[in-house]
Amino acid sequence: MLKSIFKSALPHIIAVAIFAIVAIIYCKPALEGKVLQQSDITQWKGMAQDAFSYKEKYGYTPLWSNSMFGGMPAYQTTGVGGFEYSVGWIDQLLTLGLAEPISLFFLASICFYFLAQVLGFNTIISIIGALGYSYATYNPIIVSVGHITKMHSIAYLPLFIGSLLVLYQKKYLLGGILTSVATVLLIQGNHIQIDYYGVLIAIIMSVYFLIIWIKNKEYTHILKTLGIGLTAGIIGLWY
Numbered sequence: 001m002l003k004s005i006f007k008s009a010l011p012h013i014i015a016v017a018i019f020a021i022v023a024i025i026y027c028k029p030a031l032e033g034k035v036l037q038q039s040d041i042t043q044w045k046g047m048a049q050d051a052f053s054y055k056e057k058y059g060y061t062p063l064w065s066n067s068m069f070g071g072m073p074a075y076q077t078t079g080v081g082g083f084e085y086s087v088g089w090i091d092q093l094l095t096l097g098l099a100e101p102i103s104l105f106f107l108a109s110i111c112f113y114f115l116a117q118v119l120g121f122n123t124i125i126s127i128i129g130a131l132g133y134s135y136a137t138y139n140p141i142i143v144s145v146g147h148i149t150k151m152h153s154i155a156y157l158p159l160f161i162g163s164l165l166v167l168y169q170k171k172y173l174l175g176g177i178l179t180s181v182a183t184v185l186l187i188q189g190n191h192i193q194i195d196y197y198g199v200l201i202a203i204i205m206s207v208y209f210l211i212i213w214i215k216n217k218e219y220t221h222i223l224k225t226l227g228i229g230l231t232a233g234i235i236g237l238w239y
Contacts, residue, residue, distance in 0.1 A: 011123040012117075012123075014123075015113055015123060015126065015127050015130075016110065018127060018131075019106050019109035019110060019113070019127075019130065019131075019134075020096065020098070020106055022105075022109070022131060022135075023098070023102045023103075023105040023106040023109070023134075024098075024102055026102075026105060026135070027101050027102040027105065030099065030100075030101065030102060050065060050066060051065055087181065087184055087185065087188075087239070090181060090185065091185065094107055094110060094111075095107050100148065101143045101148075101151075104139075104143060104148070104151045104152060104155060105134045105135065105139070105143075106134075107152070107155040107156070108130075108133060108134035108139065108151070108154060108155035108158075109130040109131060109133070109134040110130070111155055111156055111157070111158040111159040111162075112129060112130040112133040112134065112158040113126050113127065113129075113130040114158065114159055114162050115158035115159070115161055115162035115165075116129050116130060117162075118162040118165045118166055118169075119162075119165070133158065134155075139151060139154065149189055149190050149191045150191045150193070150194060152189040152191070153186060153189035153190075153191040153194035153195065154194055155189075156182065156185045156186045156189055157186065157194060157197070157198050157201075159178075159182045159185065159186070160179075160182040160183065160185075160186045160198050160202070161198070161201055161202065161205070162178075162182075163175065163178035163179040163181070163182040164179055164202055164205065164206075164229070165205075166178055166179075167179055167225060167228060167229060167232070168206075168209050168225060170221060172224055172225075172228055175228065175232075176228040176229075176231065176232045177232075179228075179229060179232035179233070179236070180231075180232040180233075180235040180236050180239075181236075182236070183232060183233055183235070183236020183237065184235075184236045184239050186198055186236075187236060187237065210222065213225075
């Protein structure tokens with residue numbers, strides 16, 4: 001039995017190893033003590049300075065900043081007050097505790113590989129697709145300028161879509177749990193733009209499946225999926 005489990009898991013273990021090796025080699029300068037001069041990180045410190053000064057004077061952090069575009073909510077624009085995953089141990093597990101930016105490319109590869117497997121692609125195609133998604137030209141560019149939260153959210157987007165697909169495949173318990181966790185991780189990536197894109201994809205995909213289910217008169221499945229999906233989404237938003 002153990003031999004059978006290992007045989008089934010071996011392709012996925014190899015995939016994870018490939019993702020880790022490629023990420024480490026690609027980000028090798030980071031292991032040599034070299035640091036990117038990320039312009040957005042530097043500018044963020046300047047944009048957040050008024051909020052930091054306010055907190056030092058009054059003892060609490062304001063939720064509005066006057067340092068961007070004539071005024072914007074401080075929570076999203078400057079990250080004032082700090083931000084951490086409420087399920088940080090899952091994030092650490094999925095990134096193997098690797099340092100940034102290695103962890104970001106590795107995470108994107110893992111999550112897209114999961115989506116490809118849910119869609120039924122073989123291991124080789126899944127690995128190639130995952131690497132293509134992770135190292136698409138746009139991603140290294142945003143990492144190099146400091147869009148870390150955006151890249152983190154981009155990495156989790158395939159996990160969110162794949163989790164919904166598991167639910168749509170009538171694996172209600174597993175799909176519900178995965179959708180809840182994926183929603184937490186995506187939203188707590190703290191990048192509204194990517195969350196918005198994720199919701200758009202989910203809506204379009206759901207309408208497509210809904211039409212098929214109605215044609216097949218799978219009304220019980222529709223009710224179960226809707227109920228579990230909404231519950232999972234609420235849990236993800238609340239947590």
